[in-house]
Amino acid sequence: MLDRIPLEAFRVYDAACRFMNFSRAGRELHITQAAVSRRIQRLEEQLGTKLFTRRGRNLALTPQGERLAQRVRATLEYLEESLEPFRGGGSETISIAASGSVSHLWLAKRLKDFDNGNPSVSVRLLTTDAPSELASEANDLVILYSTGEHLRWNLTPLMKEVLLPVASPDFIDKHRLDPVAISPDEIARLDLIDYERFNAHWISFRQWFARLPTPPKARITPRLSFSTYALAVDAALRGDGVTLGSIGLIADQLASGALMELGSQRLETGYGYHLGMPRYRSLTPGAARLHQHLLSGL
Amino acid sequence: MLDRIPLEAFRVYDAACRFMNFSRAGRELHITQAAVSRRIQRLEEQLGTKLFTRRGRNLALTPQGERLAQRVRATLEYLEESLEPFRGGGSETISIAASGSVSHLWLAKRLKDFDNGNPSVSVRLLTTDAPSELASEANDLVILYSTGEHLRWNLTPLMKEVLLPVASPDFIDKHRLDPVAISPDEIARLDLIDYERFNAHWISFRQWFARLPTPPKARITPRLSFSTYALAVDAALRGDGVTLGSIGLIADQLASGALMELGSQRLETGYGYHLGMPRYRSLTPGAARLHQHLLSGL
DNA sequence: TTATTTGATGATCTGAGATCATGGAGGAGA
DNA sequence: TCTCCTCCATGATCTCAGATCATCAAATAA
Incomplete structure (x- = not known):
């Protein structure tokens, strides 16, 4: 329907609605009151509905007119805002x-x-x-x-995606773990922390275990699950459990010792x-x- | 800035972006390829920025052009949707x-x-x-x-706003209350349920007690607070405690006995x-x- | 009561936007 | 490599949607 209506008509309509006065709307737009009157009349014809009621020289918007006015105003404001980057002199x-x-x-x-x-x-x-x-x-x-x-x-x-289980030193001490020698079976029995996967290719903890050379037989049931990967890493940093870290994303935490790798199993996913x-x-x-x-x- | 740009130019721009082909854009809009070319050129002049790069007959959008294209598309879709109510034949x-x-x-x-x-x-x-x-x-x-x-x-x-404490029959039985004779002091010691106030004039439980002829000396500390009034009423219906009901809104529940008034104190707020x-x-x-x-x- | 302002409308005007024709460039197909 | 086709840009020219002018009727302000 929009293709049969000149967009400029909405600018005229908007001005008419803001002022509720065709004469002032015309002055604002630098056209005559007669031109405003024509445009509004034409728009009403094209829409098949009255937008204004007229009683002598008093205008009022119909309910449909009011609703359209709000949307047209929002449209023009959005478009005006869209042109901000084209104003001269910005960085x-x-x-x-x-x-x-x-x-x-x-x-x-x-x-x-x-x-x-x-x-x-x-x-x-x-x-x-x-x-x-x-x-x-x-x-x-x-x-x-x-x-x-x-x-x-x-x-x-x-960075390549290399997934490895990690935990904080506090968590490791508390559970008397040997981070180097710990086996996948032992890791599977710890408190595991997972996170939402928005990409179908992302590897969950369960999938990580499943892809090991000798997967643990135990059922993998993470104790905590967070909506984001960063929240999961934060929880691991706090000592809440073991999460699956992507080596490139936690490089700093591994270097500083805030997180430590558990075991020697790493999974390269082919993604990155x-x-x-x-x-x-x-x-x-x-x-x-x-x-x-x-x-x-x- | 928008007042110096004919809105119709955006419709032409949108078509040019969708097809990345001025000839096809012209056919879509029922104007010639030359007209499309002119409109785009004029728009670029008015914005002071190139929107397309041209290499021979290949078009590509500049980054600013791409961003503007997305916003213009959103604008036209929003406007098209705004005209839905004007389509013929709707109820x-x-x-x-x-x-x-x-x-x-x-x-x-x-x-x-x-x-x-x-x-x-x-x-x-x-x-x-x-x-x-x-x-x-x-x-x-x-x-x-x-x-x-x-x-x-x-x-x-x-309906006038008349606020009164109410609870379910189960709650009343469980606490061996006399709903008619119960005093405000006794009510204040029960589990109170409150809700968020989006209007500054809404009366909280604390304020209700404060406005009584002889306010209780006890500190009013609701045990539960809900984000909506309806949730608070639901909680009271479940027997979770005493909430402050507006008589008109819970008329049905009072009539059916699902909620019962506690005591004889009611507050008319002047609102409704x-x-x-x-x-x-x-x-x-x-x-x-x-x-x-x-x-x-x- | 008079003056002013507003919206609607018939008659007429006009310039932004359109077309036409053409040239240059690039790509597809033989 | 050559020919044909398609695309964008542009000079010259056209045109009609949108504008103005003039006027009337109605309402409001002074």
Whole structure:
């Protein structure tokens, strides 16, 4: 239905509704009162409904008119806001998307470093676990959990996914564990911490055990489950149990000793995190610098 | 900035982005490829930014172009959806707004009765506790918690707010209470159930006690607190404790004996629930019928 | 009562947006 | 490699949706 209505009519309608006065609406829009009257009349014809009631020179909106007015106003405000980035003189803004875990455990501190060295560039981090939002071409850069192939993004590996059970030193002491010699069977009997998987390819604790050379016979039942990977890691850091860590995301915690690997079994999944730049368009200078920054130190 | 850009340009831009082909965009919009080219060029001039990069006959969106495209698409979809009510042949739809408690305890069953007698009218109940949404003129009718005065709504009283402590018969038996003779001091020592107040004028349990002729000296500390009034009433019905009931909203429960009044103290707050019709526009036939229906039986 | 303002409308005007024709560039197919 | 086709850009020209002008009737303000 919208294709048969000139969009400009909604601007006229909006002004008419805001002022409840066609003459003032016309002055606001720099057209005559007669033009406003025509446009409103034409819009009512096209919609098949009266939007205003007229009593002499008094206007009132019909219920449908009122509802449409609110939506039209919201539309114009949204569109006006959408043009903000085109106002002259603003600094460059880069948009990068990453999942919650990557954002929290890996990316945020690197963006901080980038920020310090690039004061004229603003960075907008979109943190989401929705695959479609992650890969949206509205972003300048993305970090995707992938095998390395993507139709619309050129991907560069950041870190392979290597999954290993980890726990805090406190938890290890409390349960008198030998972190080096501990067997998968022993790990399976501990308090396990899992998290939601938004990507069908993500490996749960149960699947991790299942893929071992000699899987434990015990039923794997995690005691705690969190909505995000970062929350699960936080719980492990607190000493609440054993979680499954992705080596690249918890590198700092392993290096500092805040988390310790349990046993010697690691699983390479064939997946990993990749930094993506758009395949069919070039990067802005600031986005190119961020891309370079994130790849350095690997 | 939007006032200097013809809105129709966004429709052309949207089509160009969807097809990434000015010729096809033109065919879709029933204009020539040259017209599309001109409109895009003019839009880029007005925004001061390239939206597309051209390499030979290949188009690609710039990052800003991509972001704008998403917003323009969202805008047009929203506007298209806003016109749904104007499509021919639909039945009449009435919109009524009421708070959660009124919706749940009073209004829902009355709308059901109205529905049964008016099959050609659809009713849309907006349940919200936000005062601005409640009083929005986008609604055909509203039920407002008020003293009876409002600038934009003509209010008719539905029920006065009379607050009284109530509990279930089970709870009363279990605590060997005398519901008639029980004193406020004794009530204050029971398990009290309270709920969130979205309106500054709502009376909490503590305030109810404070306004008694001889307020109890004990500190009022409700054991349970719920996010909605209806949840609090449900808890009282289950026998979880004593809640503060508004007599009009729990009339059915009092009549059936599912809830019983404790003591003889009641507080009239000067507020009440009122049915509002718009002050400055007339009701549709269906809305007028619903208005009449809600006032009947009082 | 008079003056002013507002919305509606018949008659007429007009310029933003459209088309036409053409050129250059790139891709597909033979 | 050549030919044909499709696409985007652009100079010249056209056109009709949207605008104005002038006027009337009705309502409000002074």
